[in-house]
Amino acid sequence: IIMHSDTPDNEFMLNQHADGSYQMMMPGGKVQQVTEGDHVHLIVKNGKIWIKGSSLVHIDGHANINVGKDAFIGVKGNLDLATDGDARITSKKNLTLQGDQVNIHSKSGISTTASA
Numbered sequence: 044i045i046m047h048s049d050t051p052d053n054e055f056m057l058n059q060h061a062d063g064s065y066q067m068m069m070p071g072g073k074v075q076q077v078t079e080g081d082h083v084h085l086i087v088k089n090g091k092i093w094i095k096g097s098s099l100v101h102i103d104g105h106a107n108i109n110v111g112k113d114a115f116i117g118v119k120g121n122l123d124l125a126t127d128g129d130a131r132i133t134s135k136k137n138l139t140l141q142g143d144q145v146n147i148h149s150k151s152g153i154s155t156t157a158s159a
Contacts, residue, residue, distance in 0.1 A: 059065035
């Protein structure tokens, strides 16, 4: 299904598959895309995502982020990481925690193990 309307203040373009997936462009530059099946986005060279407003990523299943080389996460404000389960940081080389002050809080104690 391909539809479009030039009605002033209600312009839109719709491209919809019989299975329900669609992409719609609406007034004000809003774009809505719904994929009813799997969605693969492949960029053969370089890619960038620049969001000038806020963003939310919500994943109901598992998620993996794999980086082939170095990675950097920069945050101008505060950074909170939270989990309802265990948390683990693993490094095959050195691990450095650095800050003006490093606080470690535990309800049941802290254990350290060093191996040569």
